[in-house]
Every structure is written in structure tokens, then in C-alpha cells.
Amino acid sequence: MDDSKKGCCLKSWNSICSPKNVGGLGIKKTADMNKALVAKMTWDVVNNSDKRWVVVFKKKYVRNRNFMKMPNPKSASWAAQSIFECRKVISKGLCHRIGDGLNTWIFEDPWVPNEPGFIPQIRSGVSTAVHLVADLINQDTRQWDRGEFSVKFAYNAIRGLNHQNHPHMLSKDWKDLWKLKVNARLKNLLWKINKARVEGSKSNPADLSRQIFKVFMEHKDAWKEQNERPSKDVVWSPPPKSWIKINFDVAIREEKTTVAVVGRDDNGNLLLTWAEHFESGNSLLGEARAAWFAMKCAMNEGFQNIILEGDAWNVIEPLKKSDITPHWSIKSILEDIVFFVNSFSNVEFSFVHRKGNVSAHLLAQWAALVNWSGPVPISFLPSHVSQAVVRDGSRPDLFCFSPVSG
Structure with missing residues (x-):
């Protein structure tokens, strides 16, 4: 293109092609999008996919070497060279999920989500004699899973846009x-x-x-x-007769994650109110922990027929439908929840909008504020939480609170 014939553009192409969350319009650059799609093929090789082309590719070019660390084969075709080049893209977002730890080097491989590059930094006075993550944990039989690939993440990694904020707007x-x-x-x-x-x-x-x-x-x-237009409000609905509905929610703070659980029967009577704290994390991880904790409470209470209900679609839907793959960061937590299902006669998972989950939401916010941990007696519930429960149609028993053990 002749630079001398350029017209006056209102916005630069780079600005327009930035994601919406950093002030752009989210239009994709075709060259970078193409590289992100090639990176998906690179991911298939990294993840040992059973696709026929991956098997042939590894036998021809990789053999018994470490694919992520080996040099580019000089004899590789143009397509194969592109796959090797996209290892740089994969490395920006590759983080190992630890199973037995036998395949992960402590100070060489990415495996700690909150560290720069996912690789732990060596601090002064710390011994480096331990080499594998397996040396830090008790051995078990769980499989090592690398997680899930996202073309969107690869595209943003190519453009250097992951975790980026606009200088004047978050x-x-x-x-x-x-x-x-x-x-x-x-x-x-x-x-x-x-x-x-x-x-x-x-x-x-x-x-x-x-x-x-x-x-x-x-x-x-x-x-x-x-x-x-007439509107239809979303409200909490009671479970069927002889069932217990367990609502859960989370409150995220900088220093902690607070989860709350509210259990009610078919008459709306409160049977379970509990709050607990975990280490800080993002909202998705927090919602998954809240669902896990709700299942644990219900199991310890001896409930047999339960409905686990929350307002986190990306937690509830993978539990309802086995063909939906959850985000890799919560996959192991959801697997534990599915394992808990065997302890009940009947379990159903239900998604509800925030307006139908107000009681658990307010309880989590209150527990985070006052730093409450453990069962919450009905007489201790703050008035705004009690009012939310009443609006849902409950008749609370003032002598009832949850004696969850363990």
C-alpha cells in the first residue's frame, strides 16, 4: 500500500482490533487469528491428542524428545514449522494441573497459576535439591491433566493483550x-x-x-x-416434598473467599445455614468451592434427596450435562462434587438467576464482612438475611441450626 495515498483515519487499526475490555471494538486481525488457530494444532501435539495427524507428526518430527523444548527441525515442512513456531504462543498460557507431579519440574515447568509465567521464583535460602513436584506431595494414582486450550486466549497472547488494562480505564x-x-x-x-x-x-x-x-x-x-410490558420476577421456589434445596453463593475479597450455604425443605423451613472461608481466588473458583462445600454440608447432614442450586452457570451446567467441558481451573473440584453424588439417593443441579439466590448471596456478603466461620444459628442471622428468607416463603425454626461435623 502506498503510504502517500493514505487517508485520515478516525481511529488506528490497532485500537479498533483491541478487545472490548481494553477499549477496542473486538474486531479480529486475520493474521493473528490464523496464528491462534495454528496454535490450537500445537496444543493437540502438546496434549498428546489421539488424532491421526498428531500421531504421524510426533513419529516424524518429535520421536522421543520433549516437544516444547526441542529445536525446530530443519527438514520440517512449512506447515510443520508453523506448528513448531506456535510453541511460543502456547508457552504464554501453559500451566500444568498437578496429578502425581512426576512429569513436572519445580523450577523449570509452569505449574503455579499466581506466579509470573506460572513458574515459581527461587528465593534466597531455599534449597533446589528437590527437582520434581512429586517430591513435594504424597503420591497417589490421579492422572496429570494439562487443562483446556482456548483460541481466544491464544489470540490475546499473540497480541499481548491478556490481563491488560487501558492506562486510564480498568x-x-x-x-x-x-x-x-x-x-x-x-x-x-x-x-x-x-x-x-x-x-x-x-x-x-x-x-x-x-x-x-x-x-x-x-x-x-x-x-x-x-x-x-408486564415483568416476571425470578424468585426462589421450594423443592418437591421430601427433598431439600441447597443454595450456595460466594463473596470474593482481596484476602479471602467466603462461601455460604442455605438449605431449606419443601415448606421453606431453614435446615442449614453455614459460612466458611477459603484462600483468595477468582469468582469462578470461588463459586466452584461454594458448590463443593454445599455438597459436603448436605452429605454430613445425612440428606438423601437434594437440589444443589446456584447462580453460577459455568459451574452448574457442567454438573448437569456431562458433554459440557468445565474450565480447567475448576475441573478437579467438579469431579469431587460428582463423586459426592454417590452418597445421596437423588441429586439434581439447578441454575437460578441472582434474584432467586438472594438468601445465600446476602449470607455470604455478611459472613465476609464480620468474618463469620461455621454454622449460623437462626437467632444470629442479620435482619436483612432473615427478611430475604421470609420473602422466599420460609417459616424458620428459631431453634434450628446446622450441626455439621468434620
Whole structure:
């Protein structure tokens, strides 16, 4: 392309092609997307896929060597060279999930999620005589699993966009903007305003004001029409007769993760209220831990017919449908939950929106605030939690609280 014939562009291509969570429009660069898709083939080789082409590829080029550390074969075809080159992409997001630890080197392989590059840093005074992760744990028979591949993560890794924030707006701010339940044109206008604000773009104030007023009036009319429609609130529903419904939720704080469990029978009577703390982590891991803890409480209580209900779709759906693969970071936790199922006569998993999970949500928030750990007697429940339970239709027994053991 002749640089002298370039026109005036309102935004740079790099800015437009950035993900929405860092201020772009999420348009994909074809060259980088192609590399991300090739990286998926590289992942198949790393993960020892049983695909026919992977078997042939490894016999021809890898043989008995370490695929991630071996040099590029000079005799490899152009396609094979591309697969080898994409090891750089894979290495940016490769993190081992530890089974027996026999295949993972402590200071060479990536296996600690919260460390830079997933590789633990050697601190002064720490012995390096121990080489394998297996030397740090008791041996068992569990298999080693490397996790799941994401083309999206590979694409962002190629562009250096993973865990990146805009210098003037946090990733959460951009995500919140695109999640607004407003007209798409209004969201686009808000994006333009924020881009102009944080990047110092000089827009015509009069034109911008006219655009804002026009979209505002359109949105006002749409909002009026929406409010005139009858709405259907999501509420907590009791379980069938002789069943117990266990609701769970999590409160994430910088220093800890607090989970809460609320169990009720078919009459709405409270049978179980419990809160517990775990080490800090992200919301997905926290929701999975809350579901695991809820199952443990129900098992220790001796309940036989239970419905495990929460507002985390990416935790509940993999439990309901075996063909849905959960995120690798919670896979082992969900496997434990499935193992617990054998301790009950009947178990069902139910997803509900936040409005139908208010009691567990408020209990988790309160327990995180006051640092409560353990069973919560009904007489100790804060008023806003008790009111939420009453709104759900319960008749709490003031002498009932959960004596979970172990």
C-alpha cells in the first residue's frame, strides 16, 4: 500500500482490533487469528491428542524428545514449522494441573497459576535439591491433566493483550460499558465518548451533543415501552416434598473467599445455614468451592434427596450435562462434587438467576464482612438475611441450626 495515498483515519487499526475490555471494538486481525488457530494444532501435539495427524507428526518430527523444548527441525515442512513456531504462543498460557507431579519440574515447568509465567521464583535460602513436584506431595494414582486450550486466549497472547488494562480505564469498566442493557447505538456512542476522553481526541462539542440528545430520546422511548410490558420476577421456589434445596453463593475479597450455604425443605423451613472461608481466588473458583462445600454440608447432614442450586452457570451446567467441558481451573473440584453424588439417593443441579439466590448471596456478603466461620444459628442471622428468607416463603425454626461435623 502506498503510504502517500493514505487517508485520515478516525481511529488506528490497532485500537479498533483491541478487545472490548481494553477499549477496542473486538474486531479480529486475520493474521493473528490464523496464528491462534495454528496454535490450537500445537496444543493437540502438546496434549498428546489421539488424532491421526498428531500421531504421524510426533513419529516424524518429535520421536522421543520433549516437544516444547526441542529445536525446530530443519527438514520440517512449512506447515510443520508453523506448528513448531506456535510453541511460543502456547508457552504464554501453559500451566500444568498437578496429578502425581512426576512429569513436572519445580523450577523449570509452569505449574503455579499466581506466579509470573506460572513458574515459581527461587528465593534466597531455599534449597533446589528437590527437582520434581512429586517430591513435594504424597503420591497417589490421579492422572496429570494439562487443562483446556482456548483460541481466544491464544489470540490475546499473540497480541499481548491478556490481563491488560487501558492506562486510564480498568478492564472491568470497559466490560461494564458493553454489558449495559441499553440500545446498541447508545453503547457505541458511550464508547466513542470514553475513547475521546481517555485518549484526548478532539471532537466537535456541538456534533457530540446532538448525537447524545438524539440517542437519549431514542433510548427514553425504548425504555418507556419496556417498562410498560408486564415483568416476571425470578424468585426462589421450594423443592418437591421430601427433598431439600441447597443454595450456595460466594463473596470474593482481596484476602479471602467466603462461601455460604442455605438449605431449606419443601415448606421453606431453614435446615442449614453455614459460612466458611477459603484462600483468595477468582469468582469462578470461588463459586466452584461454594458448590463443593454445599455438597459436603448436605452429605454430613445425612440428606438423601437434594437440589444443589446456584447462580453460577459455568459451574452448574457442567454438573448437569456431562458433554459440557468445565474450565480447567475448576475441573478437579467438579469431579469431587460428582463423586459426592454417590452418597445421596437423588441429586439434581439447578441454575437460578441472582434474584432467586438472594438468601445465600446476602449470607455470604455478611459472613465476609464480620468474618463469620461455621454454622449460623437462626437467632444470629442479620435482619436483612432473615427478611430475604421470609420473602422466599420460609417459616424458620428459631431453634434450628446446622450441626455439621468434620
